[in-house]
Amino acid sequence: MAVKNYYEILGVSKSATKDEIKRAYRRLAKEWHPDVNPDPRAEEQFKLINEAYHVLSDDEKRAQYDRILESGDERKYRDFMEYIQEFLQEVWKGIRRKPGPRKGEDIRLRLELSLEEAAFGCEKSIEYERWVDCPQCEGKGYLGESIEKETCHACEGTGRRVSGIFDFPRPCSVCRGRGYLIKNSCSLCAGRGRVARLSTVKVSIPPGTDEGDVLKVKGFGHTGERGGEPGDLYLRVVLKPHPVFRKIGKDLHREVFISFPLAVLGGVVKVKTLSGEELEVFLQPGVECGSTKTIPGMGFPSSGSAGNLVLTFRIEVPKDPSGKIKKLLMKLAKELGEKGVDTEPHLMEKIRRAIQSVL
Structure with a gap:
């Protein structure tokens, strides 16, 4: 947060007296008042003028601001602005905020x-x-017909305290900037209401x-x-995350497992959409593992057009095929001239059978 130069905003020097600052403020406030100035910037400029006057017209605030302006410490200025915001509304209305x-x-x-x-x-x-x-207190913060106040001992009724590493006053944390404590505060909400x-x-x-x-x-x-x-x-x-579908933009992606014969010969596979509707999807012969098929308009719905459903096909390999399936696969391997397939029982299987025959 860049440090604002309130002297430049009011058009006065750093050595300006209170009277000079006041005269400059009155002149600019009259010029930039939103009720008389049609410029779209008038309201913001008027607030900025009030902000500058609020700081420079107060000896304590002006001294703190001058030190920050000279050092250019943006961190301290940010905290100073937080403090100023607590009281700017007072200046805007012309009275202490109630x-x-x-x-x-x-x-x-x-x-x-x-x-x-x-x-x-x-x-x-x-x-x-x-x-x-x-x-208990219906949002009032106190019990009874009227509030009973006592001066805050921490800030002595000012509503402000110097605390922490900052040398300028901040709203009192004990009385929350009010300057007083509530004697008959509600025990349930601790006076918060x-x-x-x-x-x-x-x-x-x-x-x-x-x-x-x-x-x-x-x-x-x-x-x-x-x-x-x-x-x-x-x-x-x-x-x-969804167990079946993966959403990318408006499109929905899912994997579909098909058998080896279906991949080779083609045919029809049934696929469920996100809504639970079952679609019959026709496959051309020779589907490769990892190939995709896009079904328009069956993806994620939106205010415009719905996305697509993108199917990725995987070849399902039986983990424990039956003896009949093994024989058929061996016959197919022989027909295709596949040399790497073991067409005889595995050696360990032969040993197991031999042991069983002896026992």
């Missing part, structure tokens, strides 16, 4: 789907943890949902604070 409704945070989760669920759609029940209004609870929501998965898609469930994020609207739930889709 606690009001605050929208709840969004929740982002992974949603694992099978290939069938993603392809044809389904309804999933999602269980997750989120912040909800405290049932919210508690973590398991929630369940049913989500409709549309057909053709793909890997990486993000489904938004409005209003099912964390509950807002002080009556604010809830955040949203975002589900990023992850597809589970």
